[in-house]
Amino acid sequence: MKRLIAALIAAGACLASPSARSEQLVTALSHDAVSITSNFTGSQVVIFGTIERDAQTVARSSNYEVVVALSGPLTTLVTRRKDRTVGLWINRDSERIGRVPSFLSVHSTNDLEAIAAPSLRAQLGIGLDMLPINATTSKTPPVRTDFEDAFLRLMQESRLYKQEEGSVEFLSAQLFRVPVVLPANVPVGTYTATVFLFRDGAMLSTTSEEMIIEKVGFEQLMTLYAHQHGLIYGIGTVLIACLTGWLAGIIFRRD
Amino acid sequence: MELYLPIAELPMNVFMLLGMGAAVGFLSGMFGVGGGFLLTPLLIFSGIPPAVAVATVSSQIVASSASGTLAYIRKKTIDVKLGGFLLVSGMIGSGIGVWVFGLLRAVGQLDLVIALSYVTFLSTVGALMLTEALRAIAAQRAGKPLPVGRPAARGWMQRLPLRVRFPRSKLAISAIPVVVLGVAIGFLGALLGIGGGFIMVPALIYILKVPTSIVIGTTLMQTLGTMAFATIMQASTNQTVDAVLGLCLMVGGVIGAQFGAQVGQRLRGETLRALLGLLVLSVGVRFAVDLVVMPKELYSITHSSGAGL
Numbered sequence: 001m002k003r004l005i006a007a008l009i010a011a012g013a014c015l016a017s018p019s020a021r022s023e024q025l026v027t028a029l030s031h032d033a034v035s036i037t038s039n040f041t042g043s044q045v046v047i048f049g050t051i052e053r054d055a056q057t058v059a060r061s062s063n064y065e066v067v068v069a070l071s072g073p074l075t076t077l078v079t080r081r082k083d084r085t086v087g088l089w090i091n092r093d094s095e096r097i098g099r100v101p102s103f104l105s106v107h108s109t110n111d112l113e114a115i116a117a118p119s120l121r122a123q124l125g126i127g128l129d130m131l132p133i134n135a136t137t138s139k140t141p142p143v144r145t146d147f148e149d150a151f152l153r154l155m156q157e158s159r160l161y162k163q164e165e166g167s168v169e170f171l172s173a174q175l176f177r178v179p180v181v182l183p184a185n186v187p188v189g190t191y192t193a194t195v196f197l198f199r200d201g202a203m204l205s206t207t208s209e210e211m212i213i214e215k216v217g218f219e220q221l222m223t224l225y226a227h228q229h230g231l232i233y234g235i236g237t238v239l240i241a242c243l244t245g246w247l248a249g250i251i252f253r254r255d
Numbered sequence: 256m257e258l259y260l261p262i263a264e265l266p267m268n269v270f271m272l273l274g275m276g277a278a279v280g281f282l283s284g285m286f287g288v289g290g291g292f293l294l295t296p297l298l299i300f301s302g303i304p305p306a307v308a309v310a311t312v313s314s315q316i317v318a319s320s321a322s323g324t325l326a327y328i329r330k331k332t333i334d335v336k337l338g339g340f341l342l343v344s345g346m347i348g349s350g351i352g353v354w355v356f357g358l359l360r361a362v363g364q365l366d367l368v369i370a371l372s373y374v375t376f377l378s379t380v381g382a383l384m385l386t387e388a389l390r391a392i393a394a395q396r397a398g399k400p401l402p403v404g405r406p407a408a409r410g411w412m413q414r415l416p417l418r419v420r421f422p423r424s425k426l427a428i429s430a431i432p433v434v435v436l437g438v439a440i441g442f443l444g445a446l447l448g449i450g451g452g453f454i455m456v457p458a459l460i461y462i463l464k465v466p467t468s469i470v471i472g473t474t475l476m477q478t479l480g481t482m483a484f485a486t487i488m489q490a491s492t493n494q495t496v497d498a499v500l501g502l503c504l505m506v507g508g509v510i511g512a513q514f515g516a517q518v519g520q521r522l523r524g525e526t527l528r529a530l531l532g533l534l535v536l537s538v539g540v541r542f543a544v545d546l547v548v549m550p551k552e553l554y555s556i557t558h559s560s561g562a563g564l
Binding site for chain 1: 261265490492496510554557558
């Protein structure tokens with residue numbers, strides 16, 4: 001949320017300057033909600049957008065650059081490091097990684113370095129290298145600890161974090177689209193797709209769209225029962241287990 | 256065929272889960288162990304969050320031990336009275352274990368305690384069983400008669416008060432060692448997410464001198480009760496029991512257990528103990544190697560609550 005506010009403030013600052021007022025982003029998602037059913041093995045959501053210009057807009061010579069970030073609900077994680085102690089490799093030091101998205105997929109038309117200066121990217125939290133940890137953004141790029149580096153690496157290995165530069169595709173001079181793959185282990189919750197429009201290293205406009213990833217039907221029922229009626233759920237599971245064992249005993253009885 | 260698991264929150268191949276359940280169930284029926292010490296690490300290795308793996312395995316053990324218990328009841332090789340004593344004390348131990356589990360997690364050393372306990376218990380019990388069984392086999396090969404019957408319980412145990420008769424096992428022993436054993440197994444079970452059969456079986460044979468033929472059925476009965484208790488506790492406190500995952504493992508497990516029980520009846524006691532000892536020992540060594548050899552990845556991420564990612 002703080003990141004979003006920071007982005008909006010930055011957007012407001014950009015919009016305040018008269019020369020940049022004229023470009024407006026209009027964006028849409030292919031799905032408002034992604035349903036997780038028992039055959040869910042991952043999904044894909046497409047983010048569309050168009051750059052609207054009014055008649056007074058001065059003709060631009062250079063190209064627009066677009067950055068799209070789809071981020072999942074915020075979470076707090078702990079990164080631990082194993083150290084050799086009395087000959088054994090055991091978890092020793094740990095570091096809290098506070099208020100980071102549980103899922104993050106960053107897409108752009110070009111290399112992020114070429115789109116905006118590090119200070120602006122750091123301020124907006126654009127890119128995995130600029131991802132704000134503990135929800136702090138500043139004009140200087142964040143200095144990562146070993147734990148934070150390891151955190152970013154492990155999140156990418158588990159396919160929860162991803163950065164694909166050059167994956168935003170322009171269909172016409174103004175219309176662009178980017179498909180975002182949702183892996184099978186995608187966390188449930190409310191997602192935000194933030195789209196940034198840049199030109200010549202300056203941000204012109206930004207929008208954000210919300211999307212929900214939720215379990216439906218049987219999957220939702222199971223989760224609901226497990227969380228709200230744990231005791232009944234547990235007794236039910238034990239009864240099913242006993243029944244399964246008993247049935248197998250009857251079916252496979254050979255003596 | 257991929258199936259999305261609602262509590263683990265990821266899809267898994269159904270046939271792989273059935274196969275894993277069947278393989279562990281086979282060993283479970285054959286040796287009278289729950290198989291949790293094999294299945295829990297297997298699930299964690301396949302990507303299931305550890306908290307979900309530990310809790311769900313207990314429900315799978317309920318199914319396979321229910322199936323096994325029934326098979327042994329039909330064969331009348333079960334001591335219900337002894338099993339009942341172990342069961343009630345096991346539940347008390349299980350309650351203490353859950354409390355210590357929370358305590359260790361708060362201190363941040365749960366992982367280490369679990370790994371060290373696995374190494375210590377599995378290696379020691381495995382090595383003891385294996386050497387004893389091999390010695391028995393060697394004595395037999397050499398033509399020497401096996402010690403007939405069971406040596407009388409040691410002196411100090413005979414002098415303990417609260418003597419109880421267990422007619423089915425032809426035993427008259429103090430209730431104290433029985434209850435202590437039950438509490439200890441229940442405690443370790445809750446702490447390590449295992450049924451404890453691999454400790455219970457040798458303890459009944461070597462410490463309480465229960466006849467080998469009755470040990471497996473009685474252990475299965477005790478495992479059934481404590482694991483049912485553990486499943487309900489896990490479901491109501493941690494909400495990490497995945498019934499869909501559990502059902503896949505159960506179906507595979509009970510089928511495997513039926514065949515395992517039949518093979519187990521045909522094998523000689525010494526061979527059975529040697530094989531179980533070897534299996535337990537190798538899992539213990541595997542954990543020891545993980546602790547000693549420098550891991551490929553030094554870092555790991557967990558949720559701030561302590562649950563794995």
